[in-house]
Amino acid sequence: TNVKNELLKRLFEADGRPISGQEFADEFGLSRTAVWKYIKEFEVEGYEIVSVRKKGYVLISSPDRVHGAAIQQYLKTKRYGRHITHFETCASTQLIAHDFAQNDAPDGTLIVSEEQSGGKGRLSRPWSSAAHKGIWMSVIVRPELLPQQAPQMTLVAAVAIVRAIEEVVNIEATIKWPNDIMLDGKKVTGILTELQADPDRVKAIIIGIGMNINHEVNDFPEELHSIATSLKIATGQEINRAKLIAAILGFLELYTSMYEKHGFGPIKLLWEGYSNTAGKRIRAVMLNETIEGLALGISDEGLLELKLDDGSIRGIYSADIVLES
Numbered sequence: 205t206n207v208k209n210e211l212l213k214r215l216f217e218a219d220g221r222p223i224s225g226q227e228f229a230d231e232f233g234l235s236r237t238a239v240w241k242y243i244k245e246f247e248v249e250g251y252e253i254v255s256v257r258k259k260g261y262v263l264i265s266s267p268d269r270v271h272g273a274a275i276q277q278y279l280k281t282k283r284y285g286r287h288i289t290h291f292e293t294c295a296s297t298q299l300i301a302h303d304f305a306q307n308d309a310p311d312g313t314l315i316v317s318e319e320q321s322g323g324k325g326r327l328s329r330p331w332s333s334a335a336h337k338g339i340w341m342s343v344i345v346r347p348e349l350l351p352q353q354a355p356q357m358t359l360v361a362a363v364a365i366v367r368a369i370e371e372v373v374n375i376e377a378t379i380k381w382p383n384d385i386m387l388d389g390k391k392v393t394g395i396l397t398e399l400q401a402d403p404d405r406v407k408a409i410i411i412g413i414g415m416n417i418n419h420e421v422n423d424f425p426e427e428l429h430s431i432a433t434s435l436k437i438a439t440g441q442e443i444n445r446a447k448l449i450a451a452i453l454g455f456l457e458l459y460t461s462m463y464e465k466h467g468f469g470p471i472k473l474l475w476e477g478y479s480n481t482a483g484k485r486i487r488a489v490m491l492n493e494t495i496e497g498l499a500l501g502i503s504d505e506g507l508l509e510l511k512l513d514d515g516s517i518r519g520i521y522s523a524d525i526v527l528e529s
């Protein structure tokens with residue numbers, strides 16, 4: 205519940221000082237026993253809390269979980285991440301987010317899970333989502349955009365993610381058009397953008413983000429060993445997932461409003477600064493054809509522009525890209 209989340213947030217924010225059970229109970233119109241029950245629930249979930257006589261509850265340590273309160277202690281946004289639903293496990297945060305969006309979840313609602321049993325990528329491909337190792341989340345956004353501007357939100361999200369990695373982890377990842385974030389030539393993050401719209405109006409965009417964080421190589425299934433990496437594999441450091449989620453939400457809010465106010469121009473500039481695709485010879489594998497050529501860059505509509513060997517230029521909406529040089 206929201207009160208339980210608020211209590212956890214206060215414990216985090218108190219940073220080792222006691223929170224009075226009585227005062228909290230009075231503020232929220234609860235009994236002291238109700239507060240005590242929440243504390244017991246936190247203990248079952250792995251939080252270590254001590255009760256100091258006449259002073260209150262002190263948070264000693266917290267489990268490695270991305271609960272709403274754990275994220276919100278780092279959050280500086282106005283709208284994004286103000287409503288968070290956390291799951292220990294679920295099939296796919298994307299499916300839950302679609303459902304929430306249809307039931308009027310506010311702009312910036314976050315669904316996050318420790319694990320997914322049916323995580324999905326584009327074209328319903330499976331997305332491996334090991335328990336507690338990554339960030340498996342979906343953000344519901346309701347920007348002032350036309351439906352045809354929605355695909356560019358993948359690029360907005362990509363820029364936000366790279367900036368957040370830079371800020372929290374201090375390494376520079378690159379973006380492989382359209383939806384992969386890469387480190388050392390391997391995929392560290394995938395983005396899945398889906399739309400709920402009327403013909404002339406965006407109702408909601410569901411931005412699914414799957415990020416490999418604290419995986420060791422063997423936390424990935426065998427078939428991903430040559431194509432996937434994690435932030436921990438790349439840096440040797442254990443990463444605070446809650447802090448990284450807060451940073452992503454911060455940059456996502458910033459760049460989404462920039463896109464709403466100033467169009468795709470500024471996002472395109474940022475994106476090009478991080479892209480590893482432009483200037484490379486690539487093969488673009490699409491549903492019913494495969495073409496090769498020189499990647500020139502992206503258009504104002506977010507299409508990848510490819511110069512074919514006969515000199516003609518093609519704009520591509522979506523494809524799997526193989527870098528050839």
Ligand code: BTX
Pocket residue numbers: 295296297298299320322323324325326327329330331332333339340341342383391392393394395396412413414415416428431432433
């Ligand atoms: P994609 O279609 O570009 O990539 C899917 C492909 O990536 C798979 O076919 C597989 O080869 C590879 N792959 C699978 N799992 C991983 C992994 N953990 N790391 C690296 N490569 C992998 C990318 O789709 C979009 C992924 C979005 C995932 C998020 S997680 C939260 C939300 N919920 C949900 O079900 N999907 C999104």
